[in-house]
Amino acid sequence: MANILIIDDEPSICASLEFALEDDYEVQSTTNPKEGLRWMKEGDVHLCLLDLKIGNQDGLEVLDEIKKSYPHIVVIMITAYGTIESSVKALQIGAYSYLTKPINMEELTSVVKQAIRYNELNQKVEYLTQELERKYSYEGMIGTSQAMRKVYQMIDKVKEVDTSVLITGESGTGKELVARAIHHLGKRKQEHFVVVNCAAIPESLLESELFGYVKGAFTGADTKKQGMFQLANNGTIFLDEIGDMSLALQAKLLRVLQLKEITPLGSTKIEKVNVRVIAATNRDLGKAVEKGEFREDLYFRLNVIQIKLPPLRQRKEDLPHLIRHFLHIHNKELGTHITGLSKKAEQCLIRYNFPGNVRELANVMEASMVIAEGKSIEMSDLPSYLQEDRTTPVSREDAAAVFVGLTIKEVEKEIIHATLQKNKGHRKQTADMLGISERSLRDKIKQYNFSG
Known part of the structure; x- marks a missing residue:
């Protein structure tokens, strides 16, 4: 059963909210924000209903402290002084949603139920992310x-x-x-x-x-x-x-x-x-x-x-695992919520040869996540030298090293796929580049179940 904490300066509001929720949740309330923060530190609070104005104290300041100290707690703001500006600011700080007084109890129970479910899914995603990191890592090293x-x-x-x-x-x-x-x-x-x-x-x-x-x-x-x-x-x-x-x-x-x-x-x-x-x-x-x-x-x-140790350019297949790892690490360190990269940004990283190797990738990810304004990293968020597409020439030895351990069929599939991508699906250009007929290329596309 989820634990809910109510922080509101009106005892009557605390009582009515407790009454509405106590059948389905463990509920406690306080009119003192400091006492509420102490309970969060001592107990297992899953969700907080927080008043925007608590006496002389600004609820947004309390919200900010909660999200910095206890980011796993879902916060729903409640207020009689709701404005678009204060609501937007609350959401930017990290509130899940907001309700205005007088509170509609049906709306309250619905939003609380959604928020609890949201919290459960977030914890599951966190667990699965950690499991993926363990699967693709070895004592802090990432890659398979x-x-x-x-x-x-x-x-x-x-x-x-x-x-x-x-x-x-x-x-x-x-x-x-x-x-x-x-x-x-x-x-x-x-x-x-x-x-x-x-x-x-x-x-x-x-x-x-x-x-x-x-x-x-x-x-x-x-x-x-x-x-x-x-x-x-x-x-x-x-x-x-x-x-x-x-x-x-x-x-x-x-x-x-x-x-x-x-x-x-x-x-x-x-x-x-x-x-x-x-x-x-x-x-x-x-x-x-x-x-x-x-x-x-x-x-x-x-x-x-x-x-x-191989350079990163010789193990490009590990890039997705490394990118996911640094997303997870830097989201925790920076307090951001970036979920991934746009297709263009991801392709840019795959093309780039990273002369600074994994350390450079870590720095690129951190810088891009600081700049990103949405939930994903866009091309415009990447460092300028990457946007200019200054890729380091790849030697034949480095290119060959990428395919070590693969079968001939797997290598053929990768080369055809990469050449199709380079030519944006144009079959004649791809066939010419590979030195095969269009019919042979068509047969290979069918064999390997490529789209396009």
Whole structure:
């Protein structure tokens, strides 16, 4: 049974509304908005009937506080001072509907019933959305493409062992997510996971950050400080952008990996450490070794197991799942209610190759959702550089990678479908582009049950 809270400054109104609803719902009322908000915090309120004017207090301010603190509660405004302006403002803030005094009890029960049903459906949609995210995700990573399934399989294989792992891939592909998954699924999950961005810390400070220092080790070292390896003891240390580390520091890191011991700056005392090391880079360390920019012995020590993350342009089939994921995440963070993208906006995202990968997609979705005025993201809401259709040329290797794991028939179907779309359904142009006869194309369209 749904719980209804009535907030109105007239006790007689509260009493009559309670009487009208108490047979079908659990109902309580108050003339004090602060008391009503306290009940919401303490209890399970599904719907609130809220007066627009509560003594000297503006009901719209109370509505705003309810929607910010308890967005799951459905609010129906009631007022004797109804104006179009106040009603529109209430709906913009998040009210489900509004009723004017004197209240028609039949209308009240009808609107309340609809609102309760609306709330139930919203909760069901929220649950199904979370289930979909679980279905298409793995420890925060989204995607069911063949390339991502290989990544998940590698994580499963290495999570329980202490072997060093090198995660490679372009910026924004989710290398830290992979490292976190390995840690949190493995035997060290109860211990610390420490992240060090080797590119973000100045070279002069990186050694002291990694290994710590003792008091008096250098000017300004007024106290002893633990290093990242000490903090990560018995846990995992993630060395991001390892390719940016200087050769001198690489030598010291190699010693730590070989002997499992560190010496803090300014100290002669050797400390044993038991740390799993996961490193990541967007550089080709093999080439860096050839150029003398990275130590070969350290490279082989780190690169026992390599997990290569695919760029987003090579797993376009994951885009719908990622888009739905970011819609859900950003709606919660921004307080928006965007349900999807227009067909043109979605096609624009599919065409674009995202050089910034998943991180860029997340930023694009957030920016577009802030700007969007309706329930869906339109082309005009997308960043201007996307509207200008500046797509990055796709290499033959990247294009081929999209079809890895598919059968020949599945690849043929995808290519014919994409070519038909490009030519807006024009069969002769499509047949010419594919290098087949119109009759062959017609047979393929029938075989694969394409429309048009």
